[in-house]
Amino acid sequence: MADSRKPIISGNWKMHHNHFEAIQCVQKLHYRLESDDFASVEVTVHPPFTDIRSIQTLIESDKMKIGLGAQNCHWEEKGAFTGEIAPAMLAKLDVGHVIVGHSERRELFGETDDSVNKKVKAVIANSMVPILCCGETLEERQQSMAEAKVQGQVREGLAGLSGEMVSKLVIAYEPIWAIGTGETATAEDAQAMCAEVRQVVREAHGDKAADAVRVQYGGSVKPGNIVELMSQPDIDGALVGGASLEADSFAAIVQYRNH
Ligand code: 13P
Numbered sequence: 001m002a003d004s005r006k007p008i009i010s011g012n013w014k015m016h017h018n019h020f021e022a023i024q025c026v027q028k029l030h031y032r033l034e035s036d037d038f039a040s041v042e043v044t045v046h047p048p049f050t051d052i053r054s055i056q057t058l059i060e061s062d063k064m065k066i067g068l069g070a071q072n073c074h075w076e077e078k079g080a081f082t083g084e085i086a087p088a089m090l091a092k093l094d095v096g097h098v099i100v101g102h103s104e105r106r107e108l109f110g111e112t113d114d115s116v117n118k119k120v121k122a123v124i125a126n127s128m129v130p131i132l133c134c135g136e137t138l139e140e141r142q143q144s145m146a147e148a149k150v151q152g153q154v155r156e157g158l159a160g161l162s163g164e165m166v167s168k169l170v171i172a173y174e175p176i177w178a179i180g181t182g183e184t185a186t187a188e189d190a191q192a193m194c195a196e197v198r199q200v201v202r203e204a205h206g207d208k209a210a211d212a213v214r215v216q217y218g219g220s221v222k223p224g225n226i227v228e229l230m231s232q233p234d235i236d237g238a239l240v241g242g243a244s245l246e247a248d249s250f251a252a253i254v255q256y257r258n259h
Pocket of ligand 1: 180220221239241243
């Protein structure tokens with residue numbers, strides 16, 4: 001990994017932890033982590049929307065270095081969009097990172113590359129960092145279509161962005177067959193796909209953006225496999241689901257350097 005790219009490890013809590021549980025989890029994580037950890041790794045947690053105000057207050061009052069993130073947002077600034085959350089509402093709560101286009105949103109809630117692209121732009125317009133997700137299904141991998149699927153998702157997700165914008169964002173490669181299954185891509189496969197993601201950025205947005213953009217791997221990341229994943233040259237971090245729900249296991253992942 002190039003020195004200029006600070007690793008970023010993010011916990012995607014999905015639809016887990018009410019606001020009381022969320023407070024406990026973040027407090028425990030804060031106690032487990034040392035200030036040195038934050039010097040070498042950026043750490044973000046992405047709780048459900050209903051927890052965000054509580055976690056914002058906690059992070060602010062205890063001057064925690066844990067970054068606050070969200071799991072989704074709408075692309076419009078405001079309007080008649082029942083049930084949706086505007087990016088500016090998140091920015092107002094000191095949310096710094098927003099996961100966009102997670103495979104669960106694409107597969108279960110009909111998000112398309114076009115809506116994902118609008119969301120990426122809206123997040124950037126509100127001075128937050130998108131974590132753009134991409135990844136193939138098992139079927140696509142078996143049919144040797146993994147590269148084409150991911151290339152298209154990255155190209156279309158970033159369409160219309162300047163190289164300068166792309167250099168600041170995060171892209172998460174998450175093979176769908178490895179999510180919540182306990183099955184991880186081998187470090188070599190994960191590396192190959194993360195390198196592919198960077199190559200797409202290089203072709204569409206130039207060398208500067210490709211060398212600066214941070215690429216996370218996601219899919220059954222655990223304390224036991226993080227070291228090997230992070231030793232790969234094109235893997236700059238991890239997007240962690242299940243193992244981020246417990247402060248102990250998430251802290252062990254963040255502290256991969258000490259293993
Ligand atoms: P798991 O770590 O539970 O496999 O989830 C990965 C994920 O989808 C993170 O966004």
